[in-house]
Amino acid sequence: MKLLQLNTAEGLNLRQREVLLGWSMVIPSVLIILSLILYPIMYNIYLSFFDVQPLAANTYIGLENHKNVVLDPGFWNALGTTVIYVVFTTLGTTLMGLFVALVMNQEFPLRSLARSLILFPYIAPVISVVFSWQFIFDPVNGIFMDITYERLGLFASRFNLIGSPSTAVWVAVVFSIWKNFPFSYLMILSRLQAIDHNLYEAAEMDGASGWQKFRFITLPEVYFVMGAIVLLRMIWNFNKFEEVYLLTENVRVLSVYTYFKAFVGTMELGQGASLAVIQFLLLLGFILFYIKRVLKW
Amino acid sequence: MKKCIVLFTVMLLLTTFVWAGGQGEAAVEEDATAVEAEGPVSIDFWTTQTQSDRMATIQVLIDTFEALNPNISINLVAVDENELATQLNTAAAAGTLPGMIESAAENAVAFGSEGLLNEQAITKVVNDIGKEKFYAGALRLNETASKGSYYAVPFHGWVQGLWYRADWFEEAGLNPPSTWEDIKKAAEYFYQPDENQYGILVGTKAEAYAEQCFTQIAMANGAQLFDADGNLIFNSPEMKEAVEYYAELAEFTPPGPQSWRARDYYLQGKMAMFFYSTYIMDDLALEENAADSLSSENFSDLEGKSFDPQLVQNTRLAATISNTQDAGYGTIVSFGIPAHGDQQKIDAAQRFIKYLFTPNAYITWLHMAPGGMNPVLKDIATNARFQNDPKGIFQHYGAEKMAEIIQGLDAIETFSIVEGKRMADASTIYSKQIIPQMIYKITQQGMSVKKAMEWAENEMRKVM
Structure with missing residues (x-):
């Protein structure tokens, strides 16, 4: 103990030593963040003002990339798709999570087994799950069509639910809800377990109904957890790439649209960079608004 | 405090490791360029x-x-x-x-x-x-x-062509599908979605496969991307006919965007014709190769799961497609x-x-x-x-x-060679997958042929 102190902090008072310790502990992560996150972001912003050629020099073209992006109807389609995707997946995961958490908070036999089974979709690797979904929704061989069309006769003809551009986004939404609700469930459940039972007992004495107990005790207690979950889910799903892209390339949310713009076909790398910047700004604006209005920080 | 110091030392150690790791890699790379010509x-x-x-x-x-x-x-x-x-x-x-x-x-x-x-x-x-x-x-x-x-x-x-169920064609009294007219007639005839049976497979997903199917069809109509002087002639009547014809064929494919993978439906006996390379030969003939294309044993209720040993005898290849001229691909x-x-x-x-x-x-x-x-x-x-x-x-x-198949290799035609001259831009257009994207827009997003072709031409000019 003595030796270590001599080596690292000789001649410093306690306060200075604390400061030194603090800095030395955050420095590694600061360095990592700077090199792996801040540098790419900065470089990306820089690239968005250039006509980027992978094999030749970049030429400065000012706001041309941003202009081209915004004037392209494809961008507005992608933005619309992203809004649909984010709103419905966030609502879905949160409500589903809340509902399941409320159920799982009740006493019933084999409850802990059920609780852990629910986590499966969340921990299963995306790629294997995606393949089974693609198989389920295959128009010719899939289980979904076999049941709904062949056996139940719900539809007039077979169709490609996961492939057609008009329906694919809804499959992606349902997939994301199914895959990610266990996270919301886990967070909400842990908060539910911390609610003091006396509150419910007191409410019962006052003759509160089940709904009233939920509305005036449970909901205020889980409000901030849900607020945080909603924020995180919106950030995650706004930038979501792999779940959407692997499931079906036809759902052009902003991240997938950016990928295609930048790396497929005519490879507009500069426009790709400017798309990433725009997406970043949109997200930043939303986060600031949300934190001020909903989380009231 | 003691804990903090231990933590601190651990952190320091870790950073040195990270630093040393980075250094090591750089050193290896330098080594590689420094060794003499005979070195590893x-x-x-x-x-x-x-x-x-x-x-x-x-x-x-x-x-x-x-x-x-x-x-x-x-x-x-x-x-x-x-x-x-x-x-x-x-x-x-x-x-x-x-x-x-x-x-x-x-x-x-x-x-x-x-x-x-x-x-x-x-x-x-x-x-x-x-x-x-x-x-x-x-x-x-x-x-x-x-x-x-x-x-x-x-x-x-490999050589591409249209593989078809000769036994079905015979039974229906249809001509082998080697002309535009016969192909369309057969595709329409065998397209019975109620029975979960489809007429033909042409690529409708924005992937290389769509371009491979399309090239042969377009070539059969004498449509080219470039003339011998290197001018883009995508906007020709022949090309427009080919795109329209392709879009019509696409109506008889299984629903939604489809790619080469949908050949599985043929192996399951649910499709009459499909464009494919000679790679299909072993899948048709050998059960262990075909297994990949058949539904899993876990789903015995689903149709089309077993290997059909007769399929190889009942399958024929139309290697040449023709309308105004013969085309091999x-x-x-x-x-x-x-x-x-x-x-x-x-x-x-x-x-x-x-x-x-x-x-x-x-x-x-x-x-x-x-x-x-x-x-x-x-x-x-x-x-x-x-x-x-x-x-x-x-x-x-x-x-x-x-x-015969191997000989076919010598007669392959593509958009990138016109009258013996190399059109490098045609290869770029191929590699940027502009035509597959156009096909996707028409068949899946409901864009009109005229608008989609204008879009494609615009994109082609961008990469030239």
Whole structure:
């Protein structure tokens, strides 16, 4: 103990030593963040003002990339798709999570087994799950069509639910809800377990109904957890790439649209960079608004 | 406090590790450039054979080569053909180009004209092997704008055509599908979605497969991307007819965007015709190959799960499609050496490619997919060992039929060669997948043919 102190902090008072310790502990992560996150972001912003050629020099073209992006109807389609995707997946995961958490908070036999089974979709690797979904929704061989069309006769003809551009986004939404609700469930459940039972007992004495107990005790207690979950889910799903892209390339949310713009076909790398910047700004604006209005920080 | 100090030391240690790790890598790279010409060298080989069993066979060839050349080590990397352009451009930008790549000749020409491939290095390989030993048609597809210089060396190739259920056609009294008219008639006739049966498979997903189907159909109508003077003539009446005709055929495919994978439906007896390469030959004939295309045993209630041993007898190939003229199509797969400028790696790649052309290695490679991988060297095609493949495909289809297919390699036509002249821009258009995207817009997004063709032409002008 003595030796270590001599080596690292000789001649410093306690306060200075604390400061030194603090800095030395955050420095590694600061360095990592700077090199792996801040540098790419900065470089990306820089690239968005250039006509980027992978094999030749970049030429400065000012706001041309941003202009081209915004004037392209494809961008507005992608933005619309992203809004649909984010709103419905966030609502879905949160409500589903809340509902399941409320159920799982009740006493019933084999409850802990059920609780852990629910986590499966969340921990299963995306790629294997995606393949089974693609198989389920295959128009010719899939289980979904076999049941709904062949056996139940719900539809007039077979169709490609996961492939057609008009329906694919809804499959992606349902997939994301199914895959990610266990996270919301886990967070909400842990908060539910911390609610003091006396509150419910007191409410019962006052003759509160089940709904009233939920509305005036449970909901205020889980409000901030849900607020945080909603924020995180919106950030995650706004930038979501792999779940959407692997499931079906036809759902052009902003991240997938950016990928295609930048790396497929005519490879507009500069426009790709400017798309990433725009997406970043949109997200930043939303986060600031949300934190001020909903989380009231 | 004690805890804090321990934590601090651990953190310090960790940072040194991270730092040292980074240093170590840099040092290794310096080493690689510093060693003399005879020293060990390691190259990446990007193959488009992504199936694990094929990779295993290639790895055996690599191991043999490494045993013969202890100074060279080859690292096999599988890259999907559809991702190749993206990956190679990214690698070029990052300065991490591989030592050699395997790609369709069309892509090799596109990469070459972008300056990504080393022409001198590969032309030397062609000359060392002997230009006269190759099929001239296969070699020509890799030629640069100047005669006698090549972007890549052809290695193997396949022929595409329309495979069809001869027994169904016979029963229905329909002509074999080799003209536009007969194809459409049959597609319409066999399209019975209520019965879960479909007329034809043409690509409708924005992938290379759609372009492969479309090229043959367009060629049959005399439609070209460029005239002999290099002017873009995409907006021709012939091309418009071809696009319209293709869109009509697409009505008779299984629902939604479809790609080559939908050939599974044919193997399950749910489809009458499909465009495919000769790669399908072993899947049709051998149960273990077809298994991949049939529904899993776990779902016994779903239809179309068992192997049909009669299918191979009942299947025929219409290799030539015609409307105003005859059109054959196929792809030559070639090796290219990327332009990374490292002489030692170039030497290693050249030596490895020449090794792959030695009869034993070559035949081992080709036997990975008999019928699909056909030789581009004349003396290998008639080699008795080559004709005696372990899967018995030659026996199954007969040496005569196989010879016909291999001959077809010499007659492959693509948009990028017009009256013997190389149109490098056509290869770029192919590699940017503009036509597949156009087809997707028409068939899946409901865009009108006129609007989609305008869009495509606009995109083509952008990349020229």
